[in-house]
Amino acid sequence: MYQDWSYLASVLDFTPQGGIEQKTSGQIVGWSLPKQPNTELVQNAIDNTVARHKPDANDLMFHSD
Template sequence: MTEPNQVWCGDITFIWADTCWVYLAVVIDLFSRRVVGWSMSDSPNTELVAKALTMAYLIRGKPKGVMFHSDQGCQYTASKYRQLIWRYQLKQSMSRRGNCWDNAPMERVFRSLKSEWVPEQGYGSLDEAKTDIGEFLMGYYNKRRPHSYNGYLTPVESEARLAG
């Protein structure tokens, strides 16, 4: 990738909150590894991933022709989601079935989140999780956490250098 908004990728993970798992969908820009969209819910449904994609689409200025890469989870293959991809004029790409390495940058985001940020005992509520994880993704991860992929710049610094 030579600039932002060429390839985004997305995935879902789960976080413990109160007495149950809650689900987090994240979209990153592969150019800088910047988190550009996210959503949390108590259900891992198509609406969850659609909200994360819509956030990315709006935050990034409604770009056309972006390749969106994900696994073959039912949320990403649902007709409602594929229609959203079409409406936004994006292109869809999917990993080989059962191969998490095809979406390794997303797995890295989730590993960082869970090992560096999420409390060991989880969160007391979905609202608490949303607030704290939103700070991690849009604050710490994008603005303060250097990435080896970016030559040890943060995602925001990496994109700013290009705009330079």
């Protein structure tokens, strides 16, 4: 049985999708799943997102809790 911990960082897309209610997709667009909870966890999640979706850096905002 596998008992080691892994840590997940995910990047969600909250781009307004238009319309009166301005709904967002809320889709996971990037992630990282390492064995250590460190700054590389977040950086790898962002790098994964940029590599997969190639967003315009002028339109990005990043927030973490």
